[in-house]
Amino acid sequence: MKNYLSEHYGDDSFQTLAGYEAKGGFAGLRKALAQTPEQVVEIVKASGLRGRGGAGFATGLKWSFMPKTNERMKVIVVNGDESEPGSFKDRMIMERGPFEVLEGIIIGAWAMGAQRAYIYVRGEYTRAIRTLEAAVKELYGKKRLGKSTFGVKGFDLDIVVHSGAGAYICGEETGLLESLEGKKGQPRKKPPFPAQHGAFGLPTTVNNIETFAHVPFILDRGVEWFKSRGTEKSPGTTLFGVSGHVERPGLFELPLGTPLREVLGHAGGVRGGRRLKGVMPGGLSMPVLPPSELEVPMAEEFLSQRGTHLGTGGVMVMDESVCMVRVATVVSYFFRDESCGQCTQCREGTAWVHKLCQKIERGRASDADLALLSDVPKLMEGQTICAFADAAAWPIQGLLRHFRDDFEAHLREQKCPFPESFEL
Numbered sequence: 001m002k003n004y005l006s007e008h009y010g011d012d013s014f015q016t017l018a019g020y021e022a023k024g025g026f027a028g029l030r031k032a033l034a035q036t037p038e039q040v041v042e043i044v045k046a047s048g049l050r051g052r053g054g055a056g057f058a059t060g061l062k063w064s065f066m067p068k069t070n071e072r073m074k075v076i077v078v079n080g081d082e083s084e085p086g087s088f089k090d091r092m093i094m095e096r097g098p099f100e101v102l103e104g105i106i107i108g109a110w111a112m113g114a115q116r117a118y119i120y121v122r123g124e125y126t127r128a129i130r131t132l133e134a135a136v137k138e139l140y141g142k143k144r145l146g147k148s149t150f151g152v153k154g155f156d157l158d159i160v161v162h163s164g165a166g167a168y169i170c171g172e173e174t175g176l177l178e179s180l181e182g183k184k185g186q187p188r189k190k191p192p193f194p195a196q197h198g199a200f201g202l203p204t205t206v207n208n209i210e211t212f213a214h215v216p217f218i219l220d221r222g223v224e225w226f227k228s229r230g231t232e233k234s235p236g237t238t239l240f241g242v243s244g245h246v247e248r249p250g251l252f253e254l255p256l257g258t259p260l261r262e263v264l265g266h267a268g269g270v271r272g273g274r275r276l277k278g279v280m281p282g283g284l285s286m287p288v289l290p291p292s293e294l295e296v297p298m299a300e301e302f303l304s305q306r307g308t309h310l311g312t313g314g315v316m317v318m319d320e321s322v323c324m325v326r327v328a329t330v331v332s333y334f335f336r337d338e339s340c341g342q343c344t345q346c347r348e349g350t351a352w353v354h355k356l357c358q359k360i361e362r363g364r365a366s367d368a369d370l371a372l373l374s375d376v377p378k379l380m381e382g383q384t385i386c387a388f389a390d391a392a393a394w395p396i397q398g399l400l401r402h403f404r405d406d407f408e409a410h411l412r413e414q415k416c417p418f419p420e421s422f423e424l
């Protein structure tokens with residue numbers, strides 16, 4: 001079956017308003033505007049669309065949390081921070097299909113009664129920012145945004161592109177809201193949830209870039225069409241970003257539930273005919289899978305049964321040359337540096353985990369250190385203001401679960417037995 005999100009990504013005219021319309025753009029929006037906002041929310045609910053930002057929350061349900069009254073202005077925040085290492089799909093969507101995202105946002109604004117949308121883009125993504133800004137400008141130029149958006153009286157929507165400054169925690173939705181308000185990107189305690197108290201204290205819905213990009217297709221082609229791809233619980237396609245030790249790293253739009261082996265096949269398989277050692281299926285924070293799990297369908301309901309998650313669909317491949325203790329050291333270094341430091345379990349836990357990984361990697365650790373490394377991540381889970389601490393604990397737990405031999409070899413040999421492994 002043909003893809004939809006990325007069908008025209010090779011065509012540069014798709015980033016212009018005229019080119020987008022020539023390919024049938026805004027058909028979904030026109031259909032949405034012919035329905036009541038409540039009906040549009042029901043369609044998105046019925047489609048089963050799950051958020052593509054990492055947690056896989058039901059999009060229609062989230063939209064229904066927005067207050068129905070118009071006492072206060074309502075806001076949409078679009079998460080284009082894409083801070084998960086191994087994930088690069090949102091960048092591609094913003095650069096190649098900016099109007100897909102904007103059309104999805106306008107449909108969302110109609111459905112939720114929002115008057116303003118902020119697109120928060122990772123600061124390093126300069127091309128994505130320029131592309132989105134140009135697309136927004138074109139819409140204003142044709143008077144399709146602002147007062148009477150798309151000519152609909154009483155539908156007044158403004159869209160602002162906002163550049164972030166590069167911190168992983170600014171991808172977490174409440175850290176992002178703080179950053180958007182000009183403060184340090186430190187996550188907020190919940191409740192209150194963004195639907196009650198979000199950006200600038202206003203009712204807010206936060207969705208990922210890719211999530212919005214799917215919406216126009218659902219409105220235009222229908223719920224049954226959308227559900228005909230993917231799995232029962234995870235309909236539609238997604239852009240899998242395959243990186244690491246494969247022949248042809250890249251982005252591949254495939255139905256959710258595609259077996260991992262097939263996803264790797266699109267990237268040409270493991271480089272140089274080497275053996276596969278492990279795969280992180282959804283970005284750096286998702287626990288590794290061993291080669292015995294190559295047939296797993298790439299959808300949350302199947303991956304969670306194997307102790308991992310789909311995350312952002314950033315598939316990171318490691319071949320037999322990789323030392324998994326080295327991986328643990330690099331992963332823990334990242335999370336130690338990116339913790340915002342508000343919660344003791346996260347701030348201290350990430351520092352301890354990194355210290356222990358380093359000690360083991362250098363061949364200076366004892367059995368007691370390995371036992372401690374098994375315990376500390378457990379103490380970090382579910383105890384903190386945001387899910388960052390869980391995201392820091394999971395990959396270490398996965399590496400210990402499937403590759404304990406690598407850790408034990410370091411204790412036994414008092415050095416790293418993988419001379420070829422990569423440098424930090």
Ligand SMILES: Cc1cc2nc3c(=O)[nH]c(=O)nc-3n(C[C@H](O)[C@H](O)[C@H](O)COP(=O)(O)O)c2cc1C
Pocket residue numbers: 050051052053054055056057059062079080081082083084168169170171172173174206207208209211386387388391
């Ligand atoms: C530490 C951390 C980092 C996150 N980074 C991102 C990110 O870069 N982009 C994103 O869309 N969601 C990210 N999320 C998830 C967001 O908090 C939020 O769930 C998501 O943007 C909601 O969109 P969705 O429902 O469309 O998936 C992160 C979450 C955590 C805990």
Ligand code: SF4
Pocket residue numbers: 169186187338339340341342343344346347384385386387388389
């Ligand atoms: S879990 Fe970590 S990143 Fe999240 S609020 Fe606490 S200290 Fe900050």
